[in-house]
Amino acid sequence: MLGMKTKTCDVVVVGAGPAGLSAAEAAKSAGAGNVLIVERDAAAGGILRQCIHPGFGLKVFGEELTGPEYAERYIERAAAAGAELLTGTTALELRDRELVCASPSGIVNLRFGALVLAMGCRERTRANLVIPGARPSGIYTAGTAQKLINLFGDKVGREVVILGSGDIGMIMARRLTLEGAHVKAVVELLPFLAGLARNKAQCLDDFGIPLLLSHTVVDIDGVDRLTSVTIAPVDEKRRPIPGKEEKIACDTLLLSVGLIPENELSRTGGIALSPVTRGPVVNQFKQTSNPAVFACGNVLHVNDLVDHVSVESAEAGRNAALYAAGALPSAPAFPTVAGPGVRYVCPQSVVADGGEDVTLFFRTTLPGRRTEFLCTSGGKVLATRKSPRTSPGTMEQLVIPKDAVAALDGPVEVRCEHGEVLA
Amino acid sequence: MKKTITCTVCPRGCEIEAEYTSAADIAVKGHSCPRGERYAKDECLAPKRVFTSSVRIDAPGRRMLPVRTSAPVAKDMLIPCAEAAHGIRVEGHVNVGDVIRRDFLGTGADLVASMTL
Numbered sequence: 078m079l080g081m082k083t084k085t086c087d088v089v090v091v092g093a094g095p096a097g098l099s100a101a102e103a104a105k106s107a108g109a110g111n112v113l114i115v116e117r118d119a120a121a122g123g124i125l126r127q128c129i130h131p132g133f134g135l136k137v138f139g140e141e142l143t144g145p146e147y148a149e150r151y152i153e154r155a156a157a158a159g160a161e162l163l164t165g166t167t168a169l170e171l172r173d174r175e176l177v178c179a180s181p182s183g184i185v186n187l188r189f190g191a192l193v194l195a196m197g198c199r200e201r202t203r204a205n206l207v208i209p210g211a212r213p214s215g216i217y218t219a220g221t222a223q224k225l226i227n228l229f230g231d232k233v234g235r236e237v238v239i240l241g242s243g244d245i246g247m248i249m250a251r252r253l254t255l256e257g258a259h260v261k262a263v264v265e266l267l268p269f270l271a272g273l274a275r276n277k278a279q280c281l282d283d284f285g286i287p288l289l290l291s292h293t294v295v296d297i298d299g300v301d302r303l304t305s306v307t308i309a310p311v312d313e314k315r316r317p318i319p320g321k322e323e324k325i326a327c328d329t330l331l332l333s334v335g336l337i338p339e340n341e342l343s344r345t346g347g348i349a350l351s352p353v354t355r356g357p358v359v360n361q362f363k364q365t366s367n368p369a370v371f372a373c374g375n376v377l378h379v380n381d382l383v384d385h386v387s388v389e390s391a392e393a394g395r396n397a398a399l400y401a402a403g404a405l406p407s408a409p410a411f412p413t414v415a416g417p418g419v420r421y422v423c424p425q426s427v428v429a430d431g432g433e434d435v436t437l438f439f440r441t442t443l444p445g446r447r448t449e450f451l452c453t454s455g456g457k458v459l460a461t462r463k464s465p466r467t468s469p470g471t472m473e474q475l476v477i478p479k480d481a482v483a484a485l486d487g488p489v490e491v492r493c494e495h496g497e498v499l500a
Numbered sequence: 501m502k503k504t505i506t507c508t509v510c511p512r513g514c515e516i517e518a519e520y521t522s523a524a525d526i527a528v529k530g531h532s533c534p535r536g537e538r539y540a541k542d543e544c545l546a547p548k549r550v551f552t553s554s555v556r557i558d559a560p561g562r563r564m565l566p567v568r569t570s571a572p573v574a575k576d577m578l579i580p581c582a583e584a585a586h587g588i589r590v591e592g593h594v595n596v597g598d599v600i601r602r603d604f605l606g607t608g609a610d611l612v613a614s615m616t617l
Contacts (some may be wrong), residue, residue, distance in 0.1 A: 129566035129614065133548040135510050143552055145566045149596050154600075227554045228566045255553065255582035274513035278506035279549065283575065370526035382511055465530075466515060 082185045087401045088394070089176055089189040090114040090160075090463060091168045091342065094123020096374020097195035098151040098385040100394030101160035104193070107398035112160040113187065115178055117167040121155075122148035122221070123197060125371055127227045127385065130248055132275075136384035137147045168196075171346030174369060190401030192370050193393050198375040200245075206334060208240075210297030213304070219245040219333040226252060234329025238306050239263045240294050244272035244381060244470075246333020251280035260286045261325055262461040264308050266293045266315055268500050269444045271333075272470045273381060294330070295322060302326050336379045346370065353421040354378040358408055360426045361435045361482075363393035364400070371397045378438070381472050385438070406439065408428040410486050411454070416492030418442055420469065431483025437475050439491050444468035447496025449474055455487045467493070506545045507536045516540040548572035551581045552614070555588040555600070559617045566602055566614040567592050574609040580605055593617070 084203065087109040093116035105112045120126070125133070128144030135141055138150070153163070165228045166180040176187040200218040215234055217225070225231040237258050239246045242265040250260045251473045261280060268291045270277055281288055289308065295317045296307035305326045309317040316487045338356040340348070349366035355363040356377040361372050373393035400407040409431045413422040422439045437452060437460075448467045452460040452475045460475040467473060476490060501521070507514040512532065518540045542548055550572050552586040557565035567588075573581065579613045584605055593615045594600075604611040 126615075129552050129568075130552055131552055131568065132511070143566060143568050143614040146568075146596055149616060227566065229562055230554065230556060255578060257582075273507050273511055275511060275514075276509040278513070279508045282506075283549070283578075339572065471511070471513075479530075 082183065083188060083346075084113070084185060085188040086113045087190045087194065088112045088185050090193040090195055090394070091176070092116060092123065092195035092197055092374075093118075093121035093162060093164070094195065094197050094374065095125055095148065095151060095383050095386050096197065096376070096393075097123070097193065098148075098155045099390040100193045100195055100371075100373055100397070102151070102155045102158045103391035103394030104398040105160050107395040107402055108129045109190075109398035114160055114162045115166045115168055115176070115187070116162065116164045119164055121152045121162055121164070127220075127224045129227050129293050130252070133383050136382070144383075151387065155233040161428050164225050168342050169345075171342055171348070171370070171433070173346075173367070179237070189369070191371065191397035193390075193397050194370060194372040194376050195374050195390060196339045196342060196376045197394075198338045198379055201335040201337060203332060206332070206449070208294055208297060211299055213299030213302050215299065215303030215328050216297070216330045217332070219243070219249045219331045222249055222331050223252070226256060232256070234327075235260060236261060236327040236328040237331060238294070238325055238327045239309075239331045239333060241265060241333035241335070242271040242277070242288060242290075243333035243335065244276050247272050247276040247280040248332060249331055249333070250286050251284060254284045254286065258329070260284070261327060262287045262289050262308070264289045264292045264294060267291070270469060271335075274466075274468070291329055293317060293413060297330065298324075303330055308331055309492070311441050328458050331353035331417060334491070336375065338376045338379065340376060343372070343376070348372075351425060353415075354423055356423075358425045359423070361424045362396040362428065363389065364396065364405070365423070369400060371400075374433070374435060378421070379469065385472065412488050412492040413437060414488050415439065416490040418493035418495065422491050427477070427482060427485060427489055429483060429485040431479045433482075435477045435482050437477065437489070437491055439473055440469050440471075440476075441467055441473065441493050442469060443495070444499040445493075445495025446495055446499060449494045450491065451494070452477060452489060452491050454485060454489045457481075459489065461492075467495075468499075481484075501544070503544060505540050507531065507539050509533075509535045509539050510579060518544050520544050547575040549575050549578060551578055553582055553585040555585050555590060557590040557594065557617060559593070562617050565600075565617055567611050568614045569604060569607065569609040570612050571609040573604075573609050577605060577607050581607070585611070
């Protein structure tokens with residue numbers, strides 16, 4: 078086609094957020110000749126650019142960094158390793174060994190030996206929740222409000238209600254309070270906190286912001302601008318209890334009601350997706366149903382810690398480089414199964430290759446105390462761990478030793494037994 | 501005094517029980533590391549937090565510069581710090597770690613840039 082450019086790379090990475098940067102650095106370090114990151118934004122760093130709060134890097138760097146500081150270190154590492162970055166470039170379509178991109182200089186076809194999907198996730202919106210009521214201005218997702226305040230210096234509102242106790246919502250409750258707004262309540266449908274306990278402590282409790290569990294927003298009022306929301310407690314089936322409604326005057330409603338991996342591109346390439354994580358189905362190499370395509374970070378499953386993303390993505394990048402060089406090991410694969418008390422396990426299969434220990438990431442269905450996690454296969458216990466306290470908001474992990482991986486001969490189950498359920 | 505503290509040092513969020521009569525007499529249990537023990541003692545006597553915000557910058561294509569304190573500051577200084585940050589304007593090129601305000605509001609910590617712009 079006239080004007081269409083084609084470029085061949087050993088490894089192409091889609092997205093220059095924390096996942097893509099770490100994958101690109103690792104791919105280059107593992108010997109890939111040319112590694113190219115495509116990023117639709119004007120700069121690298123992804124969501125970390127607007128996450129100006131501290132709490133990042135304790136695991137990877139052994140110190141507490143803000144999001145921009147963490148991003149900057151990985152931007153430097155990827156560049157120092159020799160990965161190339163193409164900004165302002167949107168990946169449009171994934172074909173078998175080719176990625177079609179719209180770049181500032183026109184359509185570019187990138188032929189790859191291996192591809193790493195690192196597109197991150199998007200926020201759920203009011204449309205996903207179907208909240209009845211009027212449609213005034215003043216309703217934002219928490220991440221949009223974060224971007225407006227932290228990157229653009231805009232004011233989003235003065236009297237605020239936050240629906241959802243996800244981490245971004247709690248972090249924005251603190252941020253808005255510091256910006257002079259009055260956060261009247263954080264309202265959570267579930268009977269337990271959705272985000273991390275530390276964020277309730279340092280973002281809500283520090284500023285006396287009430288958390289209303291088992292409550293939801295049932296109505297929204299306002300003509301041009303939001304004037305109030307109506308909240309109500311919910312029963313055990315999460316249905317609002319009639320007659321218990323309460324109107325809260327406010328000009329701003331933030332939604333922190335979950336994140337969805339952004340897999341439109343994966344679908345164009347026919348990559349198999351999990352209905353639970355809504356990310357690609359992968360083995361421990363982070364290899365998807367297309368063996369040349371790998372996935373990592375929030376496009377794979379929504380993480381609560383960037384440090385985990387960096388570590389997991391480095392594995393994806395390294396394995397992509399090995400695949401491009403024809404050196405990724407192959408062996409029979411066995412599925413992982415989310416057993417009692419477990420919502421999902423990632424990876425969804427384990428290849429019985431004993432080269433490395435395998436870390437299984439998973440989330441529990443309910444919060445609890447004195448919890449024991451068990452990983453078994455065919456009656457054999459492969460790994461166990463005890464935790465004094467656990468919640469669905471915290472990603473848990475178990476490590477299967479490499480000898481046990483090599484000896485696998487059937488499905489691997491992860492289950493969780495609470496000493497006491499907290500819900 | 502008895503206090504239940506959710507540790508914010510790391511994402512683990514340990515639930516720590518602290519019992520104390522004075523600075524010299526604090527009994528702490530439930531922590532998993534020495535940093536948690538120190539955090540719990542600070543929470544009893546003088547809670548501290550890292551302050552972060554973003555301030556105006558005159559740089560091409562950017563309006564805000566993310567900033568942080570170089571060390572945790574007294575918790576009750578967070579709101580005064582936020583109010584003072586509103587009046588700050590930065591000009592020209594900034595490197596991550598550059599000091600924007602030395603000894604910010606007398607907290608003993610510097611206000612530093614958290615991004616190169």
